[in-house]
Amino acid sequence: MSTLSTENLSHSYSIGTPFEQQAIRRISLNIGQGEFVFLMGHTGSGKSTFVQHLNALLQPTEGRVLFNGEDINRDKSARRNVKKHVGLVFQYPEYQLFEETVAGDIAFGPKNIGVPASELPDRIREAAEFTGISEELFSRSPLELSGGQKRRIAIAGVIAMHPEILILDEPTAGLDPAGGRKIMENVCRYQEKTGASIVVVSHSMDEAAIYGRRLIVFNQGEVYMDGSPEEVFSRSDELSSFGLDVPQAAKLAEALRNRGLSVPKSVYTYEQLLRAVREVLGC
Ligand SMILES: Nc1ncnc2c1ncn2[C@@H]1O[C@H](COP(=O)(O)OP(=O)(O)O)[C@@H](O)[C@H]1O
Ligand SMILES: [Mg+2]
Secondary structure, eight states: OOOOEEEEEEESSTTTTTOEEEEEEEEEEEEOOOOOOEOOOOOOHHHHHHHHHTTTOOOEEEEEETTTTTTTTTSHHHHHHHHHHHHEEEESSGGOOSSSHHHHHHHHHHOOOOOOOGGHHHHHHHHHHHHHHHHGGTTOOOEEEEHHHHHHHHHHHHHTTSEEEEEESSTTTTOOOHHHHHHHHHHHHHHHOOOOOEEOOOOOOOHHHHSSSSEEEEETTEEEEEHHHHHHTTHHHHHHHOOOOHHHHHHHHHHHHHOOOOOOOOOOOOHOOOOHHHHHTOO
């Protein structure tokens, strides 16, 4: 059982310079075993800054991050230890690819956390299979591949460490819908197989509606909403007011409400919409 929590976590960049800026403010959150969390918010709301604290890539300016109750920044060994359990796929996967070959890149993370060399081939094969990377690509340079493939390799490199908590920062940004769906399905499969906790940073409310079971909305460096998709999407006016979209089905439901149909505010998927409309029309 692994839990990750933050206590009054704040982070400022460029402290002591004229550019000093507080990116996140007093964030206290708890991510329990096996949760599937979507972290939403407009650009600049602090999502990437927040997730980079969860595996000690960034250190808090104030507050603490706890893994199973222990401060992950207590000392150097605690900072190293958390990287074995909490895997982070960066927003820009290019920054996560350093090796000459795809196989080398997937092996980089596990090697770094001390997985024995004899176990590496199995880890590489398994992670590649999870993310849909064919073995023919193993000897290619990751830098020659497409954006979608680079992202899959970055994800495979993190999955190969077998994290108990897998965090993906905008894993589907810039991909076509089919490519994005494949990545999300792989992430779901990883969770089903391992029971890991998943945190996905995303701009897409439709994605959150399909996959998320808990939605956390950031606004200006603070947690603005934290609840089930029903709870969050029923506040669609507030979401729109700070520039966030709502799922297509929620928009349609709103349009129907405006025309006098009593579709509940909790509707946010097409299935729910269909059920609600049938109920209203009695068919
Ligand atoms: N490396 C950095 N140096 C200085 N400011 C930064 C840096 N990274 C992010 N910021 C600032 O911190 C704020 C939050 O950014 P970020 O965490 O990237 O938000 P998001 O991921 O939600 O787009 C923004 O105002 C951004 O300009
Ligand atoms: Mg970001």
